Amino acid sequence: PIPHKGLWRPGRSPGRAAAAAAPPPGGASPGARSPFDRRLKRKQKNWAALRPRPAECEYLRDEVGGGVADRVLDIPRTFPLALDLGSGRGHIARHLSREVIEKLVRVDIAENVFKGTVESEIPTVSVVADEEFLPFKEDTFDLVVSSLSLHWVNDLPKAFREIHQVLKPDGVFIGAMFGGDTLYELRCSLQLAELEREGGFSPHVSPFVAVSDLGHLLSRAGFNTLTVDTDEIQVNYPGLFEVMEDLQGMGESNCSWNRKPLLHRDTMLAxxxxxxxxxxxxxxxxxxxFQIFYMIGWKFHESQAKPAQRGSATVSLGDLAKIDKLLHQK
Known part of the structure; x- marks a missing residue:
């Protein structure tokens, strides 16, 4: 069942939003503004979701989903309607309860992820749609969360604007995405091996956003009271081949247009x-x-706290410097 008949944006049904995941034949060509093949990413995630034991490779999604959920729990309120963007099998919702979120809409580009959803007590509705083309009306959700999905978006500023638009005033966006230092060991090893064996190299790890850009992008999208922090998760593997196997099982294989489809056996061994x-x-x-960027941004509302006007302070910074001296005298 679809919640709220007035939920959808005119002219943008869920089906149309999902179809927008890949450019039509003869449409936009790959380039700096479209680094990722979204159709391939959809196939990768659909394949990973249908593996016999998909949970075996989802340890990272569960860990980061718990980090996003912790930040939701830090906000002392109940959210009547929330959106989980790029939800996968429900790695955020499993850490939350109905006392926190009364109803949840889960959105993902890959329809197969909804077939093996992790159990949650929160009533949910699943929608196949693209993060860049959300089919929801303006001012719909009290909370938007997203975990390890937005790093595959071609137009991140547009995705942030879409999130801001569907949030209600005083709504909050809490997200997590991979940062620029993610898999630097794998990236460096593959590049050195290709240089040695083939005389050049191609990108095998997708480009990631820098933390210095996130705050600017969120601010330009209209968010205020921003918080951006970083974390690093290090996972040990038997070897390089196991790293790549688990990335494939997570649906995190490279989908850049300029990727090299195959690597020579000698290059892989090197x-x-x-x-x-x-x-x-x-x-x-x-x-x-794996470097993780966590971000929090609020949509403006009149009730939110505002900074004091310039020149309204009643205590000078010079007086504050004397506090320690006064305390020692006592």
Missing amino acids: AAAIYQEMYGNSDGSVPAT
């Missing part, structure tokens, strides 16, 4: 040896680093 030599642990395993 990359595995370089990975072990440069980054290997004493027990023979190799680390893979």
Whole structure:
């Protein structure tokens, strides 16, 4: 069942929003403004969701989903209607209860992720749609959350504007995405191996946003009272091939238009040896680093606290510097 008959934006049904995930034949060509093949990403996520045991590769999604949920729990209110953008199998909702979110709309580009949803007590509705083309009306949701999905969006500023638009005034967006240092060990090992064996290299790890850009992008989209913080998660694997296998199982394989479809066997073996030599642990395993950016932004409302007017202070900074001296005298 679809909640609220007035939920949808005119002229943009869920089906149309899902179809927008990939450019039509003869449409926009790959380039700086469209670095990712969204049709391929949809296939990758659909394939990963239908694996016999998809949960085996979702440890990272569960960990980061819990981090987003913790930030939701820090806000002392109940959200009547929330949107989980790029929800996957429900890695945020599993950490929350009906006392926090009364009803949840889950959106993902890949329809297969909804077939094996992680159980949650929150009533949910699932919608196949693209993050850049949300089919919802303006001022619809009290909360929007997103975990490890927005780093595959071609137009991140547009996606942030869409999120801001569907939020109600005084609504909050809480998200997490991969940062620029993610998988630097894998990236460096593959590049060195290709240079050695093939005389050049192609990108095998997708480009990520820098933390210095996030606050600016959120502010331009209309968000205020911004918070951006970073975290690093390091996972140890037996070797390079296991790293790449788990990335494929997460649906996180590279989908850049300029990716190299196949790597020569000799190049892969050289990359595995370089990975072990440069980054290997004493027990023979190799680390893979995932940098996570967490972000919080609010949509403006008159009731929100405002900064005091310039010149309205009643205590000078010079007086504050004397506090320690006065305390010692007492």
